[in-house]
Amino acid sequence: MQALRVALPLPLEPMSYLPPHTPQGEEALEYRHRQGPHSPSLGRRVVVPWRGELRVGIVVGLEDSAHKGFTLRHAVAYLEPYPWLRPQDIHFLEQAAQELFAPLGSVLADLLPFLEPPLKHRLRLLPGTATSVLPSGLESLAEGWQEGRGYDPKLLDYLREGGVLEELVEEQRPSRQILVPLKTPDTALSAKGRLALETLHALGRAESMAALAQQAGVSAGVVRGLVEKGYAAFQESPLELPIGAQPQAVPIGDRPAVEGRALEPLPLPPEAQRISGGRWLLRLRALSGLVREGPTLVLFPEVAQLKRCLPHFPHALPFHGELSPELRRQIFHRIAGEGLSPGGVVLSTYQGLLLPFSPRRIVVMEEGSDAYKLSAGSRAFIPYLAELRAKLAGIPYTTVSLVSSLESEWELRQGHGLPLQPPRLHLLDMRQERGWPISGAAVNLLQQVAEKKRQAVVLVARRGYSALLRCKHCDWKAMCPDCALPLRLHRAGRAGRLLCHQCGHEEKAPPLCPQCGSEVFEPRGPGVEWLLEALQAAVPSLPRYRYTAEEKDRLEPLLAGEPGLLVGTTAILRAPTLPELALVLLPYAEGFLLDSDFRASERYHRLLWQLTELHPRRRPLLALQTFDPAHPAHLSLQQADPEGFLRNELLLRRALDYPPVQRMIKLELSHAKEPVARDAAMELAEFLRGRTRPGELLGPAPAPVPKVRGQYVFHLLLKGSTQRLRELMQGLPPARARLRIDPDPHSFVGLLED
DNA sequence: AGCACGCCGACT
């Protein structure tokens, strides 16, 4: 008998099930005739029993059930008659899992986190079944169809396995209630009621009674009255696709189609694969040129960037994690079931990679962004997957970035540089300047901003007050008890708290040094709070606004153009544009370079260039307080030559055989007991040494932060081609400590999440 | 991933 291989959104390989008992229905047969001869179940969502409960997976293959040494269970039902994934999508999924050294289900869970809908579940005892077999609590099942909710899943599974349960499972389709007018206003209505009803007529509909009341400027009671008297009523309405939806706010300086002026497409040489440089709007014009050629999948590293782009592509379909899961499923239904073709463009985050349509090109925006590296699950680096999908589909893969990444066949892909001007850069050599953390020279710059009533961004690498707290007399440092990391000081002085940014450990800052009793502490490494304090003293006339991922002040006055300072971490890159931005100051530029990581320099370089684009049209002065003015990244800005920086960087990577010359895999072994983690790492290294050539295996070594959240961490690194790494990873013995695999690691600090 | 099963330390 034929069995289904079902991938569940779990870190597992697919499981086998027998097809559902219930017939697949006329629709499915009809669908098959329409679609051609492929299997009617491949790629479909299917509900299966899983550990006594019901889960939703995707049929990714078919096999002969006789191969299994045990009795397979039956799937319960398909969720729809058409496949969510086509054979080529499934093939891509399988290849991706291989590349990532991850189970198929892990990749599925990452790319389709909205796969499993709430289920509508009805069931009854198979007619003719002796009711005496019913366990207590299930008697009502003999009386006919029942809602599945409320029954003990384990007991139900017992009946299911016994083959006496009949089940109907379907997706709980989203529906929302909208308020629509039924009658025109008449004299029986009060003035307020009339106003509310007229407003409803004008709007056509309202999301809720409260929303209409607010719109019309009447109380909720007035609207309730309209409904009670039959002037208006709630009506079920399907979710609507966001195609063509106009975002309300248009970013500063952008001139999108909303204003009636479409972005003028920039012609590009047809062979260009790696487009870089230019300014944001110029790159958007380049993108506009690319998407004109036909259906295109455009990937963004972050939703914030996608949304900034959206107003310029009013006919594009946005697809990202801020859309509700219902809406994302709806989009899949429309594309997979109804053959809706997102005609032109899909602008998406990584979740759009499995959309079952056939773009003629895949474009990855800002392919060097760290946001493309998923931090949990399969830990995929999305541009690799995009490139893989393009390769399998035989379509062009194009990147459009301010600064290219060294990854993904950098040298092999035909580059096309857009014109780039040297940004206005001012290097403050802190070996010579006086004043910390704001030098006298920086104070002068800030005072000019104040005088001209302009705005400035002050960017630091750390939130909190300082990166560490040290005793001035002995060498005592506040350390986290659970991590090999210094505690960060939050709020200076009496109220000071010490926090670990890795594990969240928190304690009071000690009044005296625990080691020598001294009262004098020295904070090191300025953070946002320290800067807020120093700026208050240096330029009291400029109001300060804090902006970090955790704490955002309201920016209305700044957005209205009033003078002020935006002080924060790199979260500022996602903040709205400051209209009067004149200065971007980094008081401690090296703070962004401290990661012990071979990519730190490339990352710093990209950050500096990104900062030159904080305003889409203006050219604010970029001032860096640095101890290393001759850093190659600074040179790249002065000479407007990021490609030169990358070429140089590539030479270094080549000398060390680092990516992109070779791929890398990090094996992370962790355990609460240090020797256990160490031995496990040694053991694994021993095994690998037997099959590697010199240079392919690095380590084992304690991780750069050797203890995180009470776990001791050891690393092993493998370097090689994809093919070679696959050979090396084959048949890895089980480790005696927790083993986590990071394909193409981007960070070496901290413990891998899951 | 989640969950059950199974074997060694501090305690009502």
Next chain:
DNA sequence: GTCGGCGTGCTC
């Protein structure tokens, strides 16, 4: 003597 820690194994 038990409760519970987490290390190991399994899920079709």
